[in-house]
Amino acid sequence: MKIKLKKVAAGDGGYFYFNVLQLNFGDFLKASVSDYQMECKHCSSACIKVGKQANGNQKYRCKSCFKYQQKRYRYNACLIQDRRSYFIKLHNEGNGIRGLSRILNISCNTVMKWKINYATDISSPVYHAHNHTYEIDELCSYIKHKRSQIWVMYIFDTTLKKVVDFKVGSRTKENLKTLIDQVLNKSPKRIGTDGLSSYRTLIPSELHKVGLRYTRHIERNNLNLRIHLKYLARKTICYSKSTKMLEASLKLYFWGG
Numbered sequence: 001m002k003i004k005l006k007k008v009a010a011g012d013g014g015y016f017y018f019n020v021l022q023l024n025f026g027d028f029l030k031a032s033v034s035d036y037q038m039e040c041k042h043c044s045s046a047c048i049k050v051g052k053q054a055n056g057n058q059k060y061r062c063k064s065c066f067k068y069q070q071k072r073y074r075y076n077a078c079l080i081q082d083r084r085s086y087f088i089k090l091h092n093e094g095n096g097i098r099g100l101s102r103i104l105n106i107s108c109n110t111v112m113k114w115k116i117n118y119a120t121d122i123s124s125p126v127y128h129a130h131n132h133t134y135e136i137d138e139l140c141s142y143i144k145h146k147r148s149q150i151w152v153m154y155i156f157d158t159t160l161k162k163v164v165d166f167k168v169g170s171r172t173k174e175n176l177k178t179l180i181d182q183v184l185n186k187s188p189k190r191i192g193t194d195g196l197s198s199y200r201t202l203i204p205s206e207l208h209k210v211g212l213r214y215t216r217h218i219e220r221n222n223l224n225l226r227i228h229l230k231y232l233a234r235k236t237i238c239y240s241k242s243t244k245m246l247e248a249s250l251k252l253y254f255w256g257g
Contacts, residue, residue: 042067077106087114088256091249096230096238112245119248122255124165127186132159134183135192135218136199138171139225141232141246142239150243152225152232152250155179156218163221163254168247173198190214229253 038047038060045064053059053070061068080086090100100111139152153175154166165182169175180202183191191207192214193199199208212219225232231240231249240246 038069038071040065040067041069075106076104077110080104083114084118085257088118088252091115092228092253092256094228094230094233099230115245115248115252118256119251122251125162125255127157127160127162127164129157129160130187131189132157132186133190133192134158134164134188135215136176136179136183137194137215137218137222138196139222139232143243143246144239144241146239150246152246153179154218154250154254155183156221158217161217166250166254168243168250171196171198173202177202192218225253 039045040047040062043062043065045062047060047062047069049058050061050068051059055074057070057072057074059068059070077083087100087104090103095103097108097111097115100106101108104111135156135158136153137156141150141152142148143150150168151171152166152168153171155164156162157164165179167175167179176198180191180199184203188207190209191203192209192211193203194215195210199210226234229249230236230238231246240249
């Protein structure tokens with residue numbers, strides 16, 4: 001690529017001088033590839049131009065996966081590396097939606113969108129272990145306000161030190177039965193609970209143990225939940241606005257990694 005000064009005669013006997021850009025074929029090919037083509041960030045295929053964003057940035061669409069994208073992003077949500085694991089770590093250390101928004105410098109709507117998307121990809125693990133010891137307990141929380149009470153019921157495997165499954169809702173026999181049936185199918189050695197009367201009719205007496213001695217592991221895990229999840233902290237104004245968001249938080253904490 002060269003710039004050459006060209007002399008041109010004017011009508012009054014004077015001269016004009018122009019800067020002329022000389023571009024050879026190789027430079028033109030490079031310019032055309034860099035300016036008019038883009039590699040897809042998802043599948044590495046070629047992209048084509050398809051208009052512009054509201055802020056004036058050029059928009060591209062992949063020819064293979066048909067996803068829209070840009071060459072360069074300004075929004076911080078698009079610049080975070082390994083954002084899934086980073087987001088879950090911050091979430092599991094007691095940060096609420098607005099706290100995550102301030103730390104990551106992104107909007108609250110983006111935080112909620114990531115939270116739901118990451119939780120949707122997670123499903124409860126399948127355990128094939130038998131003759132383990134289990135504990136079942138409930139935690140009280142609220143939805144929107146303190147007049148709307150809700151319970152988090154879950155199973156804790158004391159042998160593996162992991163949560164088997166959980167359920168969010170009212171503390172009824174139907175909800176508890178869905179959890180207990182999962183444990184009974186695994187031929188448990190023992191099932192420890194608190195003194196709630198519903199357990200006596202759902203768990204066989206030879207397996208059922210009542211008292212703090214048989215629920216010390218899950219009670220300690222309850223303390224971890226109260227500390228690490230903003231929605232479950234005591235004496236707080238941070239309540240979940242929907243059951244869906246509370247379930248998403250529990251999924252990320254229990255099985256998010």
